[in-house]
Amino acid sequence: MIFKNKALINRFKKFITSITPKDRVAVIHHTDPDGVCSGVIISKVVERLRGKKIDLRINQKGSVHVITPKTFNLLKSKKINKFILTDLGADENPQYLKKIEKFADVLLIDHHKIYNNLSSKKTVFIKPQLYCKVDPARYATAKMCYDLGGLVIDISDLDWLAAVGSIGDIATKPWTAWLNRIFKKYKLKKYKDLFKTKFGQCAILISSAESFDVKNVKLAFDVLYKAKSYKDVLKSRLKNFRKKIDDEIQKFIKQLKNKxxxxxxxxxxxxxxxxxxxxxxxxxxxxxxxxxxxxxxxxxxxxxxxxxxxxxxxxxxxxxxxxxxxxxxxxxxxxxxxxxxxxxxxxxxxxxxxxxxxxxxxxxx
The missing domain is CATH 3.10.310.40 (Diaminopimelate Epimerase; Chain A, domain 1)
Structure with missing residues (x-):
């Protein structure tokens, strides 16, 4: 990966490596497979660097991308002083994000459109448009977190998580060679329809759990955080939700032409x-x-x-x-x-x- 904005990359390195065990760290992530995978990857980067897990994990409703008053109040009550966002275009309406700067340093990693460049002394604002030539829609936040995290610590064992997030977001086109290496590493068959692969099946399980009930996003995060490989995800409790979601989706597909x-x-x-x-x-x-x-x-x-x-x-x-x-x-x-x-x-x-x-x-x- 070629990073063209060295100053921004250095700001990321400084932010992430300066987190200490005494800091109160919160991670908020989107609810879809890319959001969950990116949240897990960046949380593991923090844990490996400081020797301690993050202090708070949050997700809002899937349709909510900006910081809400409820989230703001939670961060304040938990005395958070390091706040990391993944796969959320919170710059669309940065009202509460700017207020958070008064008590916390902020790191935003996201691959959506730039609504407002929130880069400041308190906020490290990272989107693909600012540091590389890859189409942002095809650069999943999970892959971003994997590429950025790999600059400061070895997270090569988390490559499968980045693959799951990328497949889940249909953001694989620029990464064919990288994906081929991962499939080879894990001795897995690669299909033209990536959702039929083991990594794709993991993405479907995360999506199904969220579709069943947004409260399952925490379960998905915990399952992926504890998982040693994709195999642990495929045999986890997440599989309990898939049939009901698949049945409903298939019903609507069958009715498409008529309705x-x-x-x-x-x-x-x-x-x-x-x-x-x-x-x-x-x-x-x-x-x-x-x-x-x-x-x-x-x-x-x-x-x-x-x-x-x-x-x-x-x-x-x-x-x-x-x-x-x-x-x-x-x-x-x-x-x-x-x-x-x-x-x-x-x-x-x-x-x-x-x-x-x-x-x-x-x-x-």
């Missing part, structure tokens, strides 16, 4: 799931229909959750969702050009939907 709205290159699918399956469903459909703008919308909850995909990037999904949400009270959107999400209060959903279709049709011309 989704198709308009040229747009597939718009409103569902009422029992579990939180809109995101994995949209990922599956996005891969199946790479030249379509795919939206899976959970209309059973308030706020309404929208998950969008566009594999060929002819439409930037994050921009389309952000524009559709603009000016709508308490609506938010974010993510990558190929995959993004949004939440909209139910009373404004019709307005959002009309806007989104107008935006997509305008971009089509």
């Amino acid at each position: 989704a709205f198709f308009d040229k290159d747009i597939i718009y699918y409103e569902i009422k799931p029992k579990y939180h399956t809109k995101s994995p469903l949209s990922s599956i459909l996005g891969l199946k229909y790479p030249h379509n703008s795919v939206f899976v919308v959970d209309i059973s909850r308030n706020p309404v959750g929208i998950s969008g995909r566009r594999s060929d990037v002819k439409i930037k999904i994050n921009k389309a969702l952000e524009d559709a949400c603009r000016g709508i009270p308490k609506a938010s959107a974010g993510g990558h050009a190929v995959s993004a999400g949004a939440t909209v209060p139910k009373k404004y959903y019709k307005k959002f939907k009309t806007r989104l279709f107008n935006i997509l049709k305008k971009k089509r011309r």
Whole structure:
């Protein structure tokens, strides 16, 4: 890996190596496979450097990427003075992150769009755009944490975790040679569909656990933290949730042609799931229909959750969702050009939907 911003890399090294056993360290991570894997990797880097585990692990709801007042108050009450974020575009609304700077040093490692460069004396702000030429959407945060952590301590035994996070985020295109080495190292068969591999199966288990109940994210973190290899993950309690999630996803896939709205290159699918399956469903459909703008919308909850995909990037999904949400009270959107999400209060959903279709049709011309 070629790092072009040496000053930023040196700031990371200084931050992570200066953490002492006396420091109060918190790690917050996103809830998807990349978020969980990146959180585990950076937490293990901290433990190996200072000889002590992190003091606090946090996750918010999967649709929440910015720091909430609840998280802010928790950090303050736990007397946290070192705060690490992974796979969260918290710079989209940095209000509480700036307040955290008053009592903690901050390290943010993320691969989403840069909304605000939060680099300051108190914050080390790391995104791929700032230190390499790799497409941020294809550089999973788990891989970032693995590459950065490897600069200060040996974490070569955690390569499988970085692979799981990368596969889970469909962020493998630039890393074919690296992945091939890992599959060879563990004597594993590599399939064209990486989700059929052992690492891909681990990613599915993490995703299924989260889809079943967001409270399972802590369980997923703990399982991965204790795991010596992918084998421990595959035989863990995480497998208990997969069948129910798979069954629900397959039900919606079978009903797609009859219940989704198709308009040229747009597939718009409103569902009422029992579990939180809109995101994995949209990922599956996005891969199946790479030249379509795919939206899976959970209309059973308030706020309404929208998950969008566009594999060929002819439409930037994050921009389309952000524009559709603009000016709508308490609506938010974010993510990558190929995959993004949004939440909209139910009373404004019709307005959002009309806007989104107008935006997509305008971009089509």
